[in-house]
Amino acid sequence: MNQRWISFSGLMICIASMVFAIAYLEKTLNLDPCPLCMLDRAVITAIAVVFLLAWLHNPTGWGKRIYGLLTTLLIFTGIGISGRHIWIQNLPADQVPSCGADFDYMWDNWPLGEMIQTILKGSGDCADVVWQFLGLTIPEQVLLFMIGLLVLTYFAFRKTS
Numbered sequence: 001m002n003q004r005w006i007s008f009s010g011l012m013i014c015i016a017s018m019v020f021a022i023a024y025l026e027k028t029l030n031l032d033p034c035p036l037c038m039l040d041r042a043v044i045t046a047i048a049v050v051f052l053l054a055w056l057h058n059p060t061g062w063g064k065r066i067y068g069l070l071t072t073l074l075i076f077t078g079i080g081i082s083g084r085h086i087w088i089q090n091l092p093a094d095q096v097p098s099c100g101a102d103f104d105y106m107w108d109n110w111p112l113g114e115m116i117q118t119i120l121k122g123s124g125d126c127a128d129v130v131w132q133f134l135g136l137t138i139p140e141q142v143l144l145f146m147i148g149l150l151v152l153t154y155f156a157f158r159k160t161s
Helices: 003-028 035-057 062-089 103-109 112-121 138-157
Strands: none
Touching: 003 035, 003 062, 003 138, 035 062, 035 112, 035 138, 062 138, 103 112
16 A cells, blocks of 8 residues: 555544544534543644645655654654543542633633643543543543554655665
8 A cells, every 4th residue: 555545544534533523422422522632633633634735745755754754743742642631530539630711711812832731731621531432531542543543654654665
């Protein structure tokens, strides 16, 4: 399978994950995403954009490496966010950060840097386990998803010559 089809596959996988998150988790189950979940969604969207550009551009040589590096950096960002989320969910109840402002309020009223710093600290909303599949929480599923994307990225952008 060539790089172009792997990039297209990565794009479709990212789109499918966002459709699942929005159409099923949010609209069907009425689960409100916590701020860390919103950051994960932003990272997955950015990864999808890089896969889209790589699919359209069909790079070779250095272009392939640049797309691979961008995707890898975004994936490690997603791994860090989901890892932080898993850590917060596993804190003892007395150590869970208090609930803070919701994502929309922060987005509308706070500088971006302060907003991201506050989100990464976590909140009580982020500590709640609201849904599981096969015994895995949403952030644990996102972590596995990111690892899968990392493998896909390796095959899409590895040096083949």
